[in-house]
Amino acid sequence: MTARVDRNLYPELQRFGATDISACFNCGVCSAICPLSVDGASFPRRMSRYAQLGLRDKLLSSPELWSCYGCSECTDSCPTSADPASFMAAARRYAVASYDRTHLAYLLATSRVFAGVFVVALVGLLAAFMYSVHRPVDGSTLAFFEFIPSDFVHNLGVAAMVVMGVAALVGLFEMVRRVLRGPGVGTARAAIRKAAGAAVYAVGTESLAQARFRKDCADAVEVRPWYAQRWFIHFATMWGFLGLLGATMADYGLELLGVKATGTPVPIWYPVRLLGTLAGAALIYGTTVLIVRRLRKSDRSSAHSTTSDWTFLAMLWVAGVTGFALELGLYLPQAPAWGYPMFLVHVGVAIALVLLVPFGKFAHVLYRPVALFAIRLRG
Amino acid sequence: MSAKQPTTIPGARAAEPKARRIGVYVCHCGGNISDYVDVQAVADAVRHEPGVVVAKTMMFACSDAGQGEMEADIAANDLDGLVVASCSPKLHVVTFRGVAKRSGMNPYEYNQANIREQCSWTHTDDRAGATSKAIGLVRGVIGRTRLTEALEPLVVETTQKALIVGGGITGLRSAIGMADIGLGVFLVEREAELGGWVGRFGPIFPHERDGRELIAGLVVEIKKRPSIKVFTRAEVVTKTGTFGNYQVGIRVAADPPQTITAEVGSIVVATGFDSYQPAENEFGTGLDAVLTLPEFKDLVDHADGPLRHNGRPVRSLAYIYCVGSRQPDGNEYCSRFCCTATAHLSIRVAALDPRLRQYHLYRDIRTYGNFELLYTEARKSGAVYVKYPDDAPPVVSVEAGGGLAVAVRDLLSGDEELEIPVDLVVLVTGMVPRKNEEMVGLLKLPIGRDGFFNEIHPKLRPVETMVDGVLIAGACQGPKCSAESVASGLAAVTQSASVLKKGVAELDPLVATVDPDRCTWCGKCETACPYGAIEKLSLNGREVATISEAGCKGCGGCVPICPENAIDLRGYTDAQITAMIDGLLEEAIA
Numbered sequence: 001m002t003a004r005v006d007r008n009l010y011p012e013l014q015r016f017g018a019t020d021i022s023a024c025f026n027c028g029v030c031s032a033i034c035p036l037s038v039d040g041a042s043f044p045r046r047m048s049r050y051a052q053l054g055l056r057d058k059l060l061s062s063p064e065l066w067s068c069y070g071c072s073e074c075t076d077s078c079p080t081s082a083d084p085a086s087f088m089a090a091a092r093r094y095a096v097a098s099y100d101r102t103h104l105a106y107l108l109a110t111s112r113v114f115a116g117v118f119v120v121a122l123v124g125l126l127a128a129f130m131y132s133v134h135r136p137v138d139g140s141t142l143a144f145f146e147f148i149p150s151d152f153v154h155n156l157g158v159a160a161m162v163v164m165g166v167a168a169l170v171g172l173f174e175m176v177r178r179v180l181r182g183p184g185v186g187t188a189r190a191a192i193r194k195a196a197g198a199a200v201y202a203v204g205t206e207s208l209a210q211a212r213f214r215k216d217c218a219d220a221v222e223v224r225p226w227y228a229q230r231w232f233i234h235f236a237t238m239w240g241f242l243g244l245l246g247a248t249m250a251d252y253g254l255e256l257l258g259v260k261a262t263g264t265p266v267p268i269w270y271p272v273r274l275l276g277t278l279a280g281a282a283l284i285y286g287t288t289v290l291i292v293r294r295l296r297k298s299d300r301s302s303a304h305s306t307t308s309d310w311t312f313l314a315m316l317w318v319a320g321v322t323g324f325a326l327e328l329g330l331y332l333p334q335a336p337a338w339g340y341p342m343f344l345v346h347v348g349v350a351i352a353l354v355l356l357v358p359f360g361k362f363a364h365v366l367y368r369p370v371a372l373f374a375i376r377l378r379g
Numbered sequence: 380m381s382a383k384q385p386t387t388i389p390g391a392r393a394a395e396p397k398a399r400r401i402g403v404y405v406c407h408c409g410g411n412i413s414d415y416v417d418v419q420a421v422a423d424a425v426r427h428e429p430g431v432v433v434a435k436t437m438m439f440a441c442s443d444a445g446q447g448e449m450e451a452d453i454a455a456n457d458l459d460g461l462v463v464a465s466c467s468p469k470l471h472v473v474t475f476r477g478v479a480k481r482s483g484m485n486p487y488e489y490n491q492a493n494i495r496e497q498c499s500w501t502h503t504d505d506r507a508g509a510t511s512k513a514i515g516l517v518r519g520v521i522g523r524t525r526l527t528e529a530l531e532p533l534v535v536e537t538t539q540k541a542l543i544v545g546g547g548i549t550g551l552r553s554a555i556g557m558a559d560i561g562l563g564v565f566l567v568e569r570e571a572e573l574g575g576w577v578g579r580f581g582p583i584f585p586h587e588r589d590g591r592e593l594i595a596g597l598v599v600e601i602k603k604r605p606s607i608k609v610f611t612r613a614e615v616v617t618k619t620g621t622f623g624n625y626q627v628g629i630r631v632a633a634d635p636p637q638t639i640t641a642e643v644g645s646i647v648v649a650t651g652f653d654s655y656q657p658a659e660n661e662f663g664t665g666l667d668a669v670l671t672l673p674e675f676k677d678l679v680d681h682a683d684g685p686l687r688h689n690g691r692p693v694r695s696l697a698y699i700y701c702v703g704s705r706q707p708d709g710n711e712y713c714s715r716f717c718c719t720a721t722a723h724l725s726i727r728v729a730a731l732d733p734r735l736r737q738y739h740l741y742r743d744i745r746t747y748g749n750f751e752l753l754y755t756e757a758r759k760s761g762a763v764y765v766k767y768p769d770d771a772p773p774v775v776s777v778e779a780g781g782g783l784a785v786a787v788r789d790l791l792s793g794d795e796e797l798e799i800p801v802d803l804v805v806l807v808t809g810m811v812p813r814k815n816e817e818m819v820g821l822l823k824l825p826i827g828r829d830g831f832f833n834e835i836h837p838k839l840r841p842v843e844t845m846v847d848g849v850l851i852a853g854a855c856q857g858p859k860c861s862a863e864s865v866a867s868g869l870a871a872v873t874q875s876a877s878v879l880k881k882g883v884a885e886l887d888p889l890v891a892t893v894d895p896d897r898c899t900w901c902g903k904c905e906t907a908c909p910y911g912a913i914e915k916l917s918l919n920g921r922e923v924a925t926i927s928e929a930g931c932k933g934c935g936g937c938v939p940i941c942p943e944n945a946i947d948l949r950g951y952t953d954a955q956i957t958a959m960i961d962g963l964l965e966e967a968i969a
Contacts, residue, residue, distance in 0.1 A: 002786065005799040007695045007736040010761065022761045026791045049792045052763050054736070058795075080755075 243279020
């Protein structure tokens with residue numbers, strides 16, 4: 001089938017940070033050196049070629065974009081300094097923006113000013129919205145859900161989940177109709193078992209357990225202890241977030257079941273609190289290390305940071321740190337003055353984080369498992 | 380013209396060989412020869428040939444040590460003949476003639492047997508056969524050497540002026556070079572203006588200098604030199620004389636036309652090239668937005684902002700490479716300059732408009748030497764290079780909306796079939812030889828298979844032709860960029876100076892001679908001579924042939940033609956050839 005060349009793709013990708021691909025002369029060293037590139041799903045060279053030629057459809061139909069863990073070994077070996085690792089990251093941002101129908105992801109990824117203003121404004125709006133329904137509280141102890149009714153917070157959270165869910169489904173549909181239409185996938189219907197196996201692999205082995213990140217993307221040059229390796233930092237961040245999400249859900253569930261009201265003090269060993277505390281610690285550890293590495297550019301994979309990287313990391317970190325501070329404040333003998341404002345910030349950031357899942361770097365939780373599924377199905 | 384008669388030893392043409400003292404040296408050439416030829420066996424086999432006094436092997440006969448050993452042997456053994464069995468005479472005959480001369484021997488008493496190209500390199504699978512063949516060849520050359528005669532080079536007085544045909548950058552720069560080295564110059568240009576192709580160009584690689592300014596600067600320099608006489612709208616119409624002393628008729632298209640006769644010692648042909656003109660419909664030729672490389676260069680040279688063609692902005696364009704070059708059923712050669720010229724243009728286009736997308740559809744990129752940097756720069760400026768298969772050239776078509784689309788297969792994306800919508804298609808057209816039949820016939824210029832003029836050897840004698848004193852330079856001898864053309868033009872200056880500046884030149888005396896007693900003037904030899912060196916002469920009331928020694932190249936073409944066997948070639952006399960055959964056959968029979 002003839003592919004039509006789009007002369008605008010290349011300048012568009014440049015806006016997403018793919019600044020050096022014109023240097024690429026397609027020698028293929030990057031694909032040869034990549035521990036994750038395999039026959040039938042090889043990258044980054046082929047992706048870079050699609051970008052150079054302006055084959056927009058080919059690029060957006062390539063699940064290979066999401067195979068990459070950004071270790072930057074390709075960039076280290078590139079003879080023309082075309083920085084294929086940064087290109088892959090830019091192409092992923094471009095894919096996120098392309099699967100999004102609202103243009104929001106495009107603006108968040110391409111304009112630093114817009115991203116900053118938008119995120120702060122969104123958090124501020126959410127906080128203000130909550131503050132508009134606040135009730136007077138006495139100052140002796142922090143009672144967050146006296147301050148803002150728990151039903152209101154819960155309903156706001158559920159609404160955010162629904163909005164995000166719709167946007168995520170639209171994005172996933174946009175991706176799936178491209179990625180899953182390649183040759184060989186047609187046999188999927190007949191092979192449900194194969195599909196199930198691929199799904200387990202994509203979601204379980206690869207996404208939750210991160211098998212290949214651990215095995216193949218070990219820090220090749222720099223030997224670090226396990227707790228400082230890239231895969232573990234990501235693992236701590238991801239499971240920290242999932243743990244907090246789980247604890248929040250469970251807390252809400254307990255209230256629905258009438259076991260305990262949301263936000264009431266419980267001993268440290270109380271399972272939901274224990275889970276939340278451990279997960280929060282993991283999230284703060286992970287995001288702090290990631291932020292420090294990006295600031296110091298200490299790591300070849302953290303040498304280039306974009307607006308998407310910063311907004312995502314900053315929101316995660318703020319959510320984690322304010323959460324901890326609130327827990328601390330809750331058990332202080334005297335209610336601190338910053339308690340209620342911080343509560344508003346914490347909930348605002350958490351809800352903004354959820355709302356923005358399909359529009360930024362967070363979107364990889366949606367698209368990566370689908371891409372790995374598609375590749376597994378194909379191979 | 381005045382040529383001194385070569386001094387020959389009286390009676391040298393006698394058939395009986397005199398008693399000779401010959402040294403024979405068989406070269407290992409490192410192993411180039413001795414790996415496949417038993418050089419010791421060769422030396423042993425010819426040791427007792429009549430006249431051989433010394434026979435030995437050498438690791439490298441051409442080395443200082445080898446030459447020194449030969450010189451010592453010649454002195455110690457009073458040798459009067461020398462044979463080296465080594466490489467092709469083209470490579471080292473001058474070297475070993477030098478050995479003979481330094482040792483007081485006549486240089487023409489030296490002969491070379493080629494047992495490398497003719498034995499070791501060709502018979503790598505047959506050591507015994509190669510050795511046997513080498514023995515035969517060496518024995519033959521010894522037989523020839525027994526019959527050599529001492530010869531002196533022909534000495535010709537030369538006119539210290541040069542004719543340069545072609546007023547392009549090569550001709551102009553050569554003229555300045557000639558004048559500065561003290562030679563008079565007649566510069567002949569067919570067009571009304573000097574400058575040729577470069578005179579029409581804006582900035583050119585490799586130095587980014589403006590072609591028009593470059594030419595204007597050269598013309599100013601030429602005007603400063605009174606020893607250069609420039610004739611524009613002029614052509615060379617006649618040529619007589621021989622090496623060192625040519626009389627050339629120049630016809631100037633004035634009113635009325637005048638013809639000037641110039642006396643020159645050498646002629647430099649720098650007539651340049653034509654640009655390949657694609658046939659109608661070849662890659663869309665004939666369509667408004669399909670340009671050749673020179674047409675596109677003109678467009679870029681005259682642009683002072685983002686490119687526009689026929690009033691419309693150009694937002695994307697495709698270059699199609701190798702148009703008229705490397706075609707199996709057309710010009711098979713590579714035009715060499717076009718890849719670099721296109722990369723250079725691409726960079727300039729990107730500077731005019733960084734948003735213009737440029738697609739280079741190529742077969743192979745040959746930006747040789749430092750030009751690789753231009754290729755890299757072009758790529759980094761955003762140009763996309765698409766390698767298409769040799770057997771599937773791009774197809775240019777008109778789209779429904781009137782725009783152009785180029786269909787091409789891209790090998791680098793896994794043979795993806797692409798359709799590139801573009802506003803302009805540039806056909807990267809190569810160089811083709813100029814049609815100049817009259818001048819070619821007049822100057823007897825040798826033409827190669829590709830239609831360009833042929834030098835004797837592209838590396839060893841790059842500007843000389845088979846005709847002494849007629850030199851070629853620039854793109855008339857094959858595709859070249861302007862810098863290479865200028866370099867070859869200056870080589871022609873040096874070559875001219877080396878023969879003209881002394882006022883006399885030496886020529887090889889290995890030329891054909893006529894025995895007037897036998898000659899009956901049938902005229903066959905005159906027809907056979909490719910150099911026009913044979914004329915009819917009245918001698919004592921008889922008509923006989925006479926051969927100009929300065930004009931003869933010693934090719935031997937007239938010798939077998941002669942029905943009376945009246946012509947012999949010095950150095951390759953009938954007796955010597957017979958002796959060589961005998962020597963060769965002796966080994967074959969044994």
